[in-house]
Amino acid sequence: MQPLRIHTGLAVPLDRPNVDTDQIIPKQFLKLIGRTGYGKFLFYDWRYRNADEPNAEFVLNEPRYAGASVLIAGRNFACGSSREHAVWALHDYGFRVVLAPSFADIFAGNSVKNGLAAIVLEEKAIDELMRRARDVEGYKVTVDLVSKEVKDTMGFSAKIEIDEFRRQCLLEGLDDIKRTLQMEDRIAAFERTRKSWMAG
Numbered sequence: 243m244q245p246l247r248i249h250t251g252l253a254v255p256l257d258r259p260n261v262d263t264d265q266i267i268p269k270q271f272l273k274l275i276g277r278t279g280y281g282k283f284l285f286y287d288w289r290y291r292n293a294d295e296p297n298a299e300f301v302l303n304e305p306r307y308a309g310a311s312v313l314i315a316g317r318n319f320a321c322g323s324s325r326e327h328a329v330w331a332l333h334d335y336g337f338r339v340v341l342a343p344s345f346a347d348i349f350a351g352n353s354v355k356n357g358l359a360a361i362v363l364e365e366k367a368i369d370e371l372m373r374r375a376r377d378v379e380g381y382k383v384t385v386d387l388v389s390k391e392v393k394d395t396m397g398f399s400a401k402i403e404i405d406e407f408r409r410q411c412l413l414e415g416l417d418d419i420k421r422t423l424q425m426e427d428r429i430a431a432f433e434r435t436r437k438s439w440m441a442g
Contacts, residue, residue, distance in 0.1 A: 243357040245415035249338050250384040251311030254301060255375040261315060262322030263349065267331040277356070280327055281334030312383045314371045315342040319360075320349035329356045339385045341392065343368050354408045357415065361385060363392060367400040374398065387413055 271283040288300045296303045302310075313332070319342040320328055329352045332340065338358065343365040345353075353360040363371075374394065375381045384393050387409055390402040410416070 243415045246338060246357060246359055246412045247388055248384065248386045249311070249359070250382055251338060252307065252309055253312040253314055253371065253375040253381050253383045254307040254310035255314045255372040256301060257316060257372050259316035260318045260321055263320055263325050263328040263346075264322055266320060266328040267325065272325065272327050277330045278334055280331035281336065284331040284335045306379050309336065311336050311338050312385065313337050313340045314368060314375055314383075315340055316368075317343040317365065319345050321346040324348040324352075326352045326356070329353050329358050333358050339383075341368060341371060341383070341385075350408075354411050357412070359385060359387065359412055361392065361402055361404065363400050363402070367392075367398075370398065 341361050345360045350360045393399045
């Protein structure tokens with residue numbers, strides 16, 4: 243997992259509340275082995291019409307948002323089922339950051355474990371970012387996890403409220419396995435001192 247410290251990227255507005263994980267990655271695409279390859283199915287039912295024909299009216303299909311890496315979303319983003327595939331699809335598509343007024347708890351936990359920053363901002367700030375992303379072509383946002391700030395080059399600035407543990411995991415690129423390996427010496431020391439009857 244790559245560390246995420248300061249990220250500047252093209253922003254795309256998804257101005258819909260309560261986007262659930264079934265909409266992020268429909269159930270029929272959960273059969274892949276591994277964590278990659280899901281990006282092409284992201285928001286599939288919105289991005290495509292019949293026979294995989296792109297829906298020109300969906301925001302991700304607008305040429306001006308090609309290559310976007312910051313998703314600005316509505317409240318209660320990624321509610322519904324707990325599928326980790328939702329995070330994999332967003333990340334595989336190219337998103338590194340999702341900004342929203344609120345997230346489903348399980349999605350927020352899955353995000354940090356996969357190097358995707360799910361950042362909560364006040365609804366008023368999200369509304370302003372949505373407006374700028376719609377009105378300004380090539381609009382970019384900088385998410386700085388070091389200074390805990392979201393900003394642009396047009397004077398917008400908002401402080402990030404983020405759990406310190408999750409922030410450190412993103413800053414250092416630590417998933418559950420890497421965090422466990424950081425304690426390898428302590429685990430080995432514990433194993434050496436266990437009573438013999440506890441050994442498996």
